[in-house]
Amino acid sequence: MGTAGGGARALNVPVVDAQPKLAGRPRSMGVSRWKRDMRLFALLMIAMVVAVAATSSALMWRLLREQAVAASEGQSRIDAAATTRQLILEVDRLLLKSVALSEPDAVRAAAVASIAAASRMEDAVSALKLMLPDSKDVERMAQLVEQVKPSRMRVIVHARKGDDEQAIATIASISEPLRSIDQLSVTVQQVQVEQRRLDAEAWERHVRRQIQLLLVGSIVGLAVAWHFYRRLMRQLARTGELEALLLDVSVAARRMDGDGAMLDDLNHDMRDCQARLAGIINDLQSAFQAMDAERRQAVDALGTIENACKQSMQTSMEQAGHACAVVEQIRGAAQQMHALRETSTHLSRNREQIVGFTETITRISSMTRLLSMNAAVEAARAGEAGKGFAVVAQSIRELSDQTQAAVLEISRASEEITLQVAATEKTVVHTQGLMVDCSQRMAILENSAQQNHQLVDALALELARFSAIFNTQAKRVQAMDVDVARLDESLQSGQAQVQLLSETAASLTGASSRMLARLAAVTQ
Amino acid sequence: MDSLRNPKVVASLGALCALLGFAAYAATEHVVTQKAKAFSVKRLVVKVGEAVKFLNEDSFAHNVFSLSDAKSFDLGSYGPGASRSVTFDKAGTVEVECAVHPDMRMVIEVVK
Numbered sequence: 170m171g172t173a174g175g176g177a178r179a180l181n182v183p184v185v186d187a188q189p190k191l192a193g194r195p196r197s198m199g200v201s202r203w204k205r206d207m208r209l210f211a212l213l214m215i216a217m218v219v220a221v222a223a224t225s226s227a228l229m230w231r232l233l234r235e236q237a238v239a240a241s242e243g244q245s246r247i248d249a250a251a252t253t254r255q256l257i258l259e260v261d262r263l264l265l266k267s268v269a270l271s272e273p274d275a276v277r278a279a280a281v282a283s284i285a286a287a288s289r290m291e292d293a294v295s296a297l298k299l300m301l302p303d304s305k306d307v308e309r310m311a312q313l314v315e316q317v318k319p320s321r322m323r324v325i326v327h328a329r330k331g332d333d334e335q336a337i338a339t340i341a342s343i344s345e346p347l348r349s350i351d352q353l354s355v356t357v358q359q360v361q362v363e364q365r366r367l368d369a370e371a372w373e374r375h376v377r378r379q380i381q382l383l384l385v386g387s388i389v390g391l392a393v394a395w396h397f398y399r400r401l402m403r404q405l406a407r408t409g410e411l412e413a414l415l416l417d418v419s420v421a422a423r424r425m426d427g428d429g430a431m432l433d434d435l436n437h438d439m440r441d442c443q444a445r446l447a448g449i450i451n452d453l454q455s456a457f458q459a460m461d462a463e464r465r466q467a468v469d470a471l472g473t474i475e476n477a478c479k480q481s482m483q484t485s486m487e488q489a490g491h492a493c494a495v496v497e498q499i500r501g502a503a504q505q506m507h508a509l510r511e512t513s514t515h516l517s518r519n520r521e522q523i524v525g526f527t528e529t530i531t532r533i534s535s536m537t538r539l540l541s542m543n544a545a546v547e548a549a550r551a552g553e554a555g556k557g558f559a560v561v562a563q564s565i566r567e568l569s570d571q572t573q574a575a576v577l578e579i580s581r582a583s584e585e586i587t588l589q590v591a592a593t594e595k596t597v598v599h600t601q602g603l604m605v606d607c608s609q610r611m612a613i614l615e616n617s618a619q620q621n622h623q624l625v626d627a628l629a630l631e632l633a634r635f636s637a638i639f640n641t642q643a644k645r646v647q648a649m650d651v652d653v654a655r656l657d658e659s660l661q662s663g664q665a666q667v668q669l670l671s672e673t674a675a676s677l678t679g680a681s682s683r684m685l686a687r688l689a690a691v692t693q
Numbered sequence: 694m695d696s697l698r699n700p701k702v703v704a705s706l707g708a709l710c711a712l713l714g715f716a717a718y719a720a721t722e723h724v725v726t727q728k729a730k731a732f733s734v735k736r737l738v739v740k741v742g743e744a745v746k747f748l749n750e751d752s753f754a755h756n757v758f759s760l761s762d763a764k765s766f767d768l769g770s771y772g773p774g775a776s777r778s779v780t781f782d783k784a785g786t787v788e789v790e791c792a793v794h795p796d797m798r799m800v801i802e803v804v805k
Contacts, residue, residue, distance in 0.1 A: 280760055281760070281795075284756065287756075287792075288769065291769050322767050325765065326760075
């Protein structure tokens with residue numbers, strides 16, 4: 170396997186800066202000044218609006234508060250005066266009730282209620298004093314309230330004691346002060362109502378004046394706003410370009426984001442392809458190694474086959490030589506058979522001679538026998554002088570018999586020889602035929618051996634050529650293995666570049682996301 | 694007149710006056726506070742001629758009164774921090790109440 174390409178960055182991709190520097194000093198100054206002017210203008214507008222709104226709100230709030238306070242105070246005074254009137258009547262009623270009742274507990278309850286009502290009345294008068302410290306009527310009311318207090322207690326005491334006359338007299342004595350307090354309450358109430366009316370009129374005038382002022386202020390503000398508006402429109406003419414630029418940047422950022430995602434997907438696919446390629450390379454290298462081992466085995470087998478072919482060729486040659494020798498031997502044997510046939514023919518001829526001789530011998534033997542018989546007859550005729558001749562005749566007859574027997578034996582043997590010669594001749598002929606056939610077959614075998622030799626020779630040539638081609642293929646496989654190793658090196662280098670690509674895609678995606686976020690914040 | 698020039702005499706007279714004044718003060722006025730809609734004491738014993746000062750320590754007004762035979766009085770409504778005094782010049786039991794807060798009650802025993 171080749172090594173990775175040292176992890177060197179083949180791609181010089183710059184890191185995306187989240188805050189890219191502006192290009193060119195004059196351009197940055199112009200944009201900064203424009204931004205400063207815009208900011209100042211916006212601040213002025215905001216300040217003006219806020220000032221107008223604050224001033225208006227403050228004025229209105231002050232007016233409303235004053236009006237509300239005045240109305241509240243006026244109403245409180247009126248209510249206090251009205252409460253005082255009510256409580257005056259309540260105190261008077263309860264005092265009379267305490268006098269009218271006879272039950273001690275009920276009298277006590279009425280007395281306590283009158284004291285409580287008087288206490289509330291004092292509170293109302295005290296409140297009026299606080300609200301109208303300069304009012305003489307209220308001062309007089311307070312004095313009268315203090316003035317009637319002891320008389321009230323006396324009424325209660327008399328009522329509790331059951332002294333109704335004294336109680337009524339005391340009530341009569343304080344009726345005038347109570348009436349005065351009531352009258353004063355009415356006066357205060359009327360004064361307060363009148364005051365409220367006057368206050369309402371004053372407030373209306375004041376509001377009208379304030380509205381007029383606000384109107385003037387609004388007109389002035391409108392004029393200033395119109396002036397600012399005109400300036401803003403001139404300034405905004407440049408924002409159109411900025412908006413277009415932002416739009417383009419937004420589109421570019423989205424495209425970058427999309428491209429970053431596509432790059433990431435592509436990177437993913439490349440990683441998968443690389444992984445598959447690495448697997449394929451591994452398989453190829455394993456296959457190449459196996460092919461190389463098999464090539465060696467094939468070369469060894471080819472060598473073995475070549476050796477076998479050579480041996481076969483040698484054996485064929487030997488066989489061809491042996492076949493030639495056999496053919497020669499067969500030819501020699503055929504010649505010898507032919508000589509043997511001629512010999513048997515000659516032997517047959519000799520046997521015929523022998524037959525002739527045996528016939529001659531037979532004739533001779535027959536003549537001999539005849540002679541012996543004649544001798545015997547003559548011997549017989551000769552009597553005693555012929556006994557020796559008879560014995561010789563007898564011996565000649567025996568000899569003739571023996572000769573006859575021998576001739577018979579010779580004839581028999583001759584016949585056997587004739588038969589054997591015939592058989593031998595037949596066998597020789599058959600053998601000759603076989604030998605001719607064998608010779609033909611051997612010739613065929615020799616041709617086959619020669620053809621086999623030629624075939625084996627040709628096979629050896631083909632094997633040699635195949636071996637050469639196989640070696641060429643093996644060299645090519647080795648060259649492919651080298652190429653695969655180089656491919657693996659390229660793969661390693663590609664993985665490093667894929668990693669770099671992945672980082673670049675992540676950087677692009679991050680930069681585009683940040684840009685989109687900033688654009689979204691700006692455009693909102 | 695010459696004795697009045699004696700510093701010791703002057704000092705003694707001054708101390709005696711102070712003591713008498715304090716004693717008089719201490720002997721003539723008691724202080725009862727109204728706090729959390731209640732009197733600071735439920736029962737008080739005073740001598741005839743002595744006074745009781747009712748001090749309002751609540752954040753709202755009280756109206757202390759009494760309908761007892763020994764002493765009937767109505768101090769009126771007085772606000773936070775204000776006080777009213779009553780001198781008890783007759784022996785007996787005085788039930789003191791508040792007209793604004795019916796649950797506020799106390800008893801003053803006036804003794805000779």
